[in-house]
Amino acid sequence: MRYLLMLLLAAFIFLSPSACAQGTVIVIIDGLGSSYLQGQPATYASGMPIDAIDMRSFDAADAYYQLKVPVPATEYGHAVIVTGYSNISPEEITYYHATIFDALHDDGYLALGILENGDSREMLGELDIAVREKNHSIYSPDFQFIKNGHGVSSNIGRMMQGYPGLSKIKAGKDPYEPYIRYNSWALGFARDTVDYMYESEQGADYVLIVNAGGLDSAGQNLGYDGYSAVLEGMDQDLMALIETCRRSGTILLITADHGMSFPDSTSRGSHANTMAASRNESLLAPLFFYSNITTNGGGTYGQECLAPTLLSLLDEPNTLSMSDGTPIPVKEKPTLFLMSEWPMNVSITGNDLSINAEVNGTYRASDLEKGDYLIQYDRKQENVHLDHDMTVELRKDGQDTQALPPWMAYGPVTVISVVGIAISLKLVWARR
Numbered sequence: 001m002r003y004l005l006m007l008l009l010a011a012f013i014f015l016s017p018s019a020c021a022q023g024t025v026i027v028i029i030d031g032l033g034s035s036y037l038q039g040q041p042a043t044y045a046s047g048m049p050i051d052a053i054d055m056r057s058f059d060a061a062d063a064y065y066q067l068k069v070p071v072p073a074t075e076y077g078h079a080v081i082v083t084g085y086s087n088i089s090p091e092e093i094t095y096y097h098a099t100i101f102d103a104l105h106d107d108g109y110l111a112l113g114i115l116e117n118g119d120s121r122e123m124l125g126e127l128d129i130a131v132r133e134k135n136h137s138i139y140s141p142d143f144q145f146i147k148n149g150h151g152v153s154s155n156i157g158r159m160m161q162g163y164p165g166l167s168k169i170k171a172g173k174d175p176y177e178p179y180i181r182y183n184s185w186a187l188g189f190a191r192d193t194v195d196y197m198y199e200s201e202q203g204a205d206y207v208l209i210v211n212a213g214g215l216d217s218a219g220q221n222l223g224y225d226g227y228s229a230v231l232e233g234m235d236q237d238l239m240a241l242i243e244t245c246r247r248s249g250t251i252l253l254i255t256a257d258h259g260m261s262f263p264d265s266t267s268r269g270s271h272a273n274t275m276a277a278s279r280n281e282s283l284l285a286p287l288f289f290y291s292n293i294t295t296n297g298g299g300t301y302g303q304e305c306l307a308p309t310l311l312s313l314l315d316e317p318n319t320l321s322m323s324d325g326t327p328i329p330v331k332e333k334p335t336l337f338l339m340s341e342w343p344m345n346v347s348i349t350g351n352d353l354s355i356n357a358e359v360n361g362t363y364r365a366s367d368l369e370k371g372d373y374l375i376q377y378d379r380k381q382e383n384v385h386l387d388h389d390m391t392v393e394l395r396k397d398g399q400d401t402q403a404l405p406p407w408m409a410y411g412p413v414t415v416i417s418v419v420g421i422a423i424s425l426k427l428v429w430a431r432r
Contacts, residue, residue: 044264073257075090102319270282308323339359344359347375348365
């Protein structure tokens with residue numbers, strides 16, 4: 001609440017239109033540990049090595065990173081992914097401007113969800129439209145349609161509400177098929193949603209979050225043999241989604257909420273108990289990018305870095321109120337955001353570039369070469385090294401230098417009535 005008055009006074013945000021407005025899909029494969037993928041070392045808890053799994057869909061990625069998960073649990077992993085905050089609790093998703101959905105709503109994006117897991121009440125409340133599998137059951141799924149957004153096209157709602165679900169089944173001769181079927185439904189629904197948005201809703205920018213829940217269940221019920229078989233069974237559906245996203249120019253990210261550990265080759269897996277929670281097999285998740293604006297990279301980052309990285313890919317400022325993550329340098333040419341409370345003449349020089357601009361609110365300088373830049377304003381100058389998107393706050397001489405939260409994109413001061421303040425206070429407290 002300490003910044004509430006500043007929030008009320010900063011009533012307008014001025015940004016040049018994003019150059020990357022489009023569809024974006026985040027697929028969370030529940031329980032997918034990067035340790036089991038080709039080129040990564042994995043062992044059972046007993047110490048015996050595990051053969052890696054080779055996936056054509058993962059080999060097709062434009063960039064690949066590992067994410068270190070703060071807490072290897074489903075609800076926590078989803079909360080970190082959407083807020084960029086490593087110490088988040090699932091209930092804090094509802095805090096003011098905490099999620100990528102809040103940040104992208106500022107620029108007109110719709111927030112859509114297809115969730116077999118990770119469908120907490122708080123997560124569902126952040127989405128304009130969602131379809132969830134509320135039983136979390138491989139054999140007896142039950143689907144629920146949820147609509148929160150009032151500005152959503154009725155056609156999108158009808159398409160998602162009318163999408164065919166899965167029938168109840170009994171266990172058969174193939175123990176892996178029900179889990180593969182469960183994943184296939186989520187991935188096929190995602191593919192058809194991307195295709196629908198591209199063909200029928202080209203004016204709508206959106207972010208779609210998908211949870212495919214079958215792999216986590218397979219690991220916990222069937223052991224590593226079932227885990228690997230079910231993951232390999234996703235390859236064809238993942239390739240179909242990748243091809244649809246490429247055809248439509250949609251950015252696709254594939255990741256996981258957490259990994260999975262196995263005591264030995266005959267035992268069931270786990271990720272949250274005392275034995276499993278501290279192992280890399282549970283703590284390391286993959287992050288695959290499918291986008292022609294990403295660069296080939298590598299390395300391990302915190303899971304909290306995913307949210308600001310997504311905003312970076314969309315050329316959107318990091319306005320997340322709680323995030324402690326930094327963008328992974330996946331873009332060849334990063335963006336510099338300048339923020340000021342009042343009009344200020346600014347020059348940016350470096351790398352054979354010279355820009356003069358008036359900054360009043362938030363100013364976006366896109367497609368910059370990586371390197372060193374000099375920012376000059378109000379008889380001040382600041383040197384910055386740019387290798388990923390960065391936000392610089394411009395302050396006048398004598399101005400209080402107390403750090404403000406990243407979501408505070410300044411605009412001109414406007415007069416707000418006592419009634420308006422009271423309403424705003426009520427809304428903020430209601431969300432908390």
